[in-house]
Amino acid sequence: MTPQALKEFRAGLPDCELAVYADLGSRTVLGADGALRYPQEYLDALCLGAAMLFETAVAADDPADHVFVLGPTGSRGFFRNPDAPNEALCCICRPDADAARLIRAAHAVLRGEGAGDE
DSSP states (O other): OOHHHHHHHHHTOTTEEEEEEEETTTTEEEEEEESSOOOHHHHHHHHHHHHHHHHHHHTSSSOOSEEEEEETTEEEEEEEOSSSTTEEEEEEEOTTOOHHHHHHHHHHHHTTSOTTOO
16 A cells, blocks of 8 residues: 555545554554654554454454454554455544444555545
8 A cells, every 4th residue: 555545545534543554464564644643663563453453363264354443542443455465454543433434445445446435
């Protein structure tokens, strides 16, 4: 995912405060776009969390292509790239984020259908 696509994706989702594209295998942040500037340690921890979530999901017969976690202080969405399963889009959103919209937009951008298209 290009930095521009990541920026456009996040800009199209007002609930999304941070979007990170990560390599799950090497646990490396490939790109990030946020409303605020986040320290590298925070981005690395988000990447590690995504890798651990998807590693756990591999044990299932039908591994998850996304995980969405809701909490009182925010929500987190993790979306595996279907064309590059070692890569994932990680999103930090407001607590009242429209989960269905985020999931549709993330799947669309990962399929190459445009940043934030639904």
